[in-house]
Amino acid sequence: MKHYLGVDVGTYETKGVIVTGEGVIVAQAARPHQMMVPQPGWAEHDAERDWWGDFVFVTRRMLAESGIAPSSIAAIGCSAIGPCVLPVDREGRPLMNAILYGVDTRATAEIAEFNETIGEDVIMRTCRNALSTQATGPKMLWLKRNRPEIFARTHKLLNSTSYLNFRLTSVYAVDHYSAGNSAPYYLPEKLAWSDELAPGTIPLSLMPDLRWTTDVIGHVTPEAAAETGLAAGTPVIAGTIDAAAEAVSVGVTSPGQMMVMYGSTIFIIEITAAAVSEPRLWYAPWLFEGQHAAMAGVSTAGTLTHWLRRIMASDLAPADAIRILNEEAQTSPPGANGLVALPYFSGALTPLFDAGAKGAISGLDLTHTRGDIFRAALEGIAQATRHIIETYASAGQPPCEVFAVGGGTKSQVWSQATSDSCGFVQKLREKTWGASFGDAFLAALAVGDVYPGDMEKWNPVVNEVAPDPATRATYDRLYARFRGTYEVIKPHRS
Numbered sequence: 001m002k003h004y005l006g007v008d009v010g011t012y013e014t015k016g017v018i019v020t021g022e023g024v025i026v027a028q029a030a031r032p033h034q035m036m037v038p039q040p041g042w043a044e045h046d047a048e049r050d051w052w053g054d055f056v057f058v059t060r061r062m063l064a065e066s067g068i069a070p071s072s073i074a075a076i077g078c079s080a081i082g083p084c085v086l087p088v089d090r091e092g093r094p095l096m097n098a099i100l101y102g103v104d105t106r107a108t109a110e111i112a113e114f115n116e117t118i119g120e121d122v123i124m125r126t127c128r129n130a131l132s133t134q135a136t137g138p139k140m141l142w143l144k145r146n147r148p149e150i151f152a153r154t155h156k157l158l159n160s161t162s163y164l165n166f167r168l169t170s171v172y173a174v175d176h177y178s179a180g181n182s183a184p185y186y187l188p189e190k191l192a193w194s195d196e197l198a199p200g201t202i203p204l205s206l207m208p209d210l211r212w213t214t215d216v217i218g219h220v221t222p223e224a225a226a227e228t229g230l231a232a233g234t235p236v237i238a239g240t241i242d243a244a245a246e247a248v249s250v251g252v253t254s255p256g257q258m259m260v261m262y263g264s265t266i267f268i269i270e271i272t273a274a275a276v277s278e279p280r281l282w283y284a285p286w287l288f289e290g291q292h293a294a295m296a297g298v299s300t301a302g303t304l305t306h307w308l309r310r311i312m313a314s315d316l317a318p319a320d321a322i323r324i325l326n327e328e329a330q331t332s333p334p335g336a337n338g339l340v341a342l343p344y345f346s347g348a349l350t351p352l353f354d355a356g357a358k359g360a361i362s363g364l365d366l367t368h369t370r371g372d373i374f375r376a377a378l379e380g381i382a383q384a385t386r387h388i389i390e391t392y393a394s395a396g397q398p399p400c401e402v403f404a405v406g407g408g409t410k411s412q413v414w415s416q417a418t419s420d421s422c423g424f425v426q427k428l429r430e431k432t433w434g435a436s437f438g439d440a441f442l443a444a445l446a447v448g449d450v451y452p453g454d455m456e457k458w459n460p461v462v463n464e465v466a467p468d469p470a471t472r473a474t475y476d477r478l479y480a481r482f483r484g485t486y487e488v489i490k491p492h493r494s
Contacts, residue, residue, distance in 0.1 A: 002074040002449060005062075005230075006439030007055050008242050009080035009160055011035050011100075011264035011303070014054035017433055018062050018073070019440040021449055023458025027066035028433060029058040035264075035303075036097065041355075043104040043346075044097035047086050051098075051160055052167050059228045070231040075447045076168065076220070077439035080160030082241035083181035085139045087154040092166050095150045099143070102134035103265070103299050103346040105355040110138035110145075114184060118197050120279075126197060127183035128275060128283040132353045134297070136182045140202050157206045161239045168228075168236050169218030172208040175238040177293070179210055180284025188275065188285055211238040213287035214446035237446045240287055242435040243267040243295070246405050248287070249438030250429050251455040256400035258392075260418070260426065262408025265349075266298035266385055270392060270399055278395040280351030287442070294397055296350035296388040300343050300359070301381050302408060307345065308377055312370050328371030329378060329413045334420070334471045336372045338363045340481045341380030342489070348384075351391040352486075358493045362485050375413055382417040383475075383482040389422045403427050404465065405434060420471045421479065428463040 003026065007016040012035060018027040033050040035043055045051065055078070063070060086098040099106070111131045114123065124130050131138060136159070144151045158166065162174040179186045184197040185207070193207045211217055216235045225232040239245070247259040247269045255273040260266065275292045276283055282295040300307075305322060313321040344352075345359035361376060392398055404426040408414050419426050431437055441458060444450040450458075 001072060003068055003072050004440040004443040005059065005073050005076045006436040006441070006443060007058060007078050007164070008245060008435035008439055009051050009054060009164070010242060010435075011081055012306070014058055015433060015436045016058035016062055017436045017440055018066060018068055019437065021444060023441075025431065025433065025437070027062035027068060029061040029065070031057045035100065041105040043100040045100060047094045047098045047160070047163055051080060051163055055164055055167070056228050059230065063229045070229060070234070073230065073234055074449065075216070075235045075237060075443035076230070077237045077245075077443035077446070078161050078164045078239040079242045079245035079435045079439050080164060082159050082161065082178055083134060083136045084159045085136050085143065086158045086160070086163055087143060087150055088156050088158055088163070089153050090155040092156075092170070095153055096147065098160065099139050102132065102297065102349050103303070104139070105133045105347050107133065107138035107142040108355050110141040111135070114138060114198065118184060123184055123197065124277065124279050126187060128188055128277050129180070129183045130279040130353060131183055132349065133347060133355050134181060134282065134349060137185050137198070137202070140185070144202065154206060156208055158208060161241065162208050165217060165236055165239060168220050168224045170221055171218040173211045173217040173238055174208040175211055175213045175240045175287065176285045177213060177244050177287050178241050181282070188283065191285065212289055213238050213240045213244070214442055216446055235447060237443055239439060239442070243269060244287055245435035245438035245442065247438070248441055248455070249431070249434055249459065250403035250405045251459065252403055253452050253455070258399035258402045260385065260402060260404045262301060262404065262406035262414065264302040266301045266381060268296045268385075268388060270294050270397060272397055276395060276397060278391070280353070280391045281395065282350065294392065294395070296391065298343060298381055298384045298388070299347055299349045300345040304343055304345055304359070304377055304381065308374055312373065325370070325374045326411045326413055328369070329375035332369065332372045332375040334417070335474045335478055336376035336379055337368060339368065339372055339376035340478065340485050341376040342482070342486055343377065343380045343384050350388055356493065357486070358489065360485065360489055378411065378414040379417045379421070379478065380482065382414065382421040383479050385418055386421040386479055387483070389424070399424065401427070403429065405429070405432065415465045416468070417475075419465045419467045421475045423467050425467070426465040427461050428465065429459040430462045431459045
């Protein structure tokens, strides 16, 4: 029997699955790690320990516990957090910790400089993306200016998935969807790297080769086989960013279909019939040639719930804390007894693009409980999600079908508040293992063993979260206060 291996590296955890050709998960494993915040506005991972070390750990554990022969694995697909920046030397060794995605806001000066020298309108027209903390181009320039000794030794600038693939195959490659986050150095019209907008800044020789997600870029080397327990010669696909693989895992394949991913961040992907140029959203070529995607995100979602757990629930066992906090939040009514929370604890991504935005909890008095505060945080994330959905609608791209995925879907308060606030039905599929399951499907697709529509059989819809009409007026009032609170606080933040 053939099997397919999928591994996804997230912000706080790596997950892996081994799946049959019918979509049956026959092995799974996970390993936690930490996001490092060496100073405010920075976010990092140790690529060797957190990315490759986790890949080796979960792969070896799955092979050992399942007894599956490595030779039965027909293809491997990886995904990981993105967009990230990792400089490596000529041997592919990391030269520093990886700079993470939009939660890392260190390159605001470089964003402002690009906008000034190139022109915001030119960047938007050429790259189809406004520059934000999600873009890797400004972070590459930050690296050149602030770590010149490292930049001088840099052979390639990789992201998380391309580093995993290099360790597996010794090939430097990145998929077009991931590259779409590399403004101003990637031109979607040409599907190519280019420095025409910023000549003389970053050598294009540092960029990995561009491929489509399901392209087989290489095969497991003998060295990688020895480390991982995999069979040498196993095909490895280009893979993609975790959120895109998560969208695949819930069957987002057609224009108008949208994924809402409840993870460390909220990340939203909608497939569109044509390229969308909307400065308040992100654009990238989709995983397959000729397809497009419009994306959006809230920078702190699961990260905010973990922060609240640390500061409000140190009396609870870590394994039980989030469950208990959610139970306490259920005892608080919609509207959290008058509290409004802004979830901008790591700045604001779409549609505000405000790296200096701050988190806030407004309306507190001595009667409020821990459950009220936790519910307010979840509702604040839901209100930020509503702001994004309104942006899609104003861009002429309202979703026709919404699929929800991620750990946050286990929170009844959070998922219901999102449907109530946004006014849409969220469909939930049977398997919630997420991006690594999508990676396994993409691997099977790459070698011709499944078709795109087979995800309906691999992962059928089993539940829906529909908006409750009784809460609409409450959440409309809350949304008005939510938007107003941001505007009031903005001029006075430090």
